[in-house]
Amino acid sequence: MGQSDEMAAFLRIVDRGGFSAAARGSALTASALSKLVQRLEARLGVRLLTRTTRRIALTPEGETYAARARDVLALIEAAETEVTAGRGRPRGHLRVNTSTAYARHRLIPILPAFFAAYPDVTVDLTVTDRRVDLVAEGVDVLLRTGVLDDPGLIARKVATGRRLICAAPSYLARRGMPVRPADLLNHDCIALHGQSRMTAWPFRDGEGISILSVRGPAATDSAEALQDMAIAGMGIIRVSEFMVRDAIAAGQLVTLLDAEHASEEVPIWAVTAPGRHRMPRVRAFVDFVAARAAA
Known part of the structure; x- marks a missing residue:
């Protein structure tokens, strides 16, 4: 198993909240996933997960590794997409975060049309009015109003x-x-x-x-x-x-x-981490939101 496969398996465990949940629908068993994490931790020399009988949680080192792993996998996907452009439709899982007001009044009403246009894309929508660290929390697209203060992110104004x-x-x-x-x-x-x-x-x-x-x-x-x-x-x-x-x-x-x-x-921004903005599902989602907001 290559490093990118290890990263993908590790993120599946994190996103599903445990080894058994991550094993469902996967070619690896829960035991195999547990051993994969043990080998990964041994190679890195740090603990990535804390485990209890009911749940797992990321350590600070695990949070850093998960964030960077998402960036690496996004860049790989973007690179493969660029050399196979036009061969397929956007697909995959998309993590979106926005405020309670924008979710209720602007985003949720247009999601059915988005799913109709892109049936191979699934969306995990988190809604909060607190400040969100897009990279640390593994968010693909952050929809926010007002002033942005992180020049390291990619921002597109989708509405005003x-x-x-x-x-x-x-x-x-x-x-x-x-x-x-x-x-x-x-x-x-x-x-x-x-x-x-x-x-x-x-x-x-x-x-x-x-x-x-x-x-x-x-x-x-x-x-x-x-x-x-x-x-x-x-x-x-x-x-x-x-x-x-x-x-x-x-x-x-x-x-x-x-x-x-x-x-x-008041500008309304679609914010992504560098590299992820090239992912087809991210680009399709941002383009769709921008077109609906303009309309």
Whole structure:
């Protein structure tokens, strides 16, 4: 068995969560996979997995090896694809990560059409609003809005949007309507915690753009929970338009300070690690998302 085959087997164990699960549908037994990892650890001189009776977990060295193994296998696949271009359709497993709001309002509605167009591609979708290390967590495509700060990754802008400030009629009936940005300092403004930029709201004034630091009694790590808190009358939010468009149309939320709010363009990115962007299934997925977002 070559090194690339060992890497693939190791990643199958990691992705399936154990030797028995990895053995199902494989030419290797659970015992053979266990021995493969033992030989690999002996050759490298480090422990890659910690094993208990119920589960396995990556050690720090295992996390590094798994991330690099994914990159190596992606480069091999890309190289083979380039010399056999046009011979087949995109196929294989795709790991996608995005935020709760983008998943619910933009990505999930178009997935049936993607599967119809690419029946040989399967997707493992993880949804979270926390910051994700694309390489360490083995993600093929990361869909994210806002500013990107890792120049080592490959990013393609697939769409743009804007942000709105809004609140529920029930909140405004209780607390009053803010008529100028400074009024927000006396209101409950709620945002995603752990992201300081989400509490720095930009407004136009006579000299250009000024930043108002807002605050409130609550915060959350979920964009969907943020919208639900606003609809429940807990406070004022500033979020992407695509997320609250339906709630505004239904009268559950109303926009505030539209004239003063500096609603900057919000880019939506498809981010991949170097090498993986050439994989046919990755390229097909990103092209599909970009085309649907443009439409």
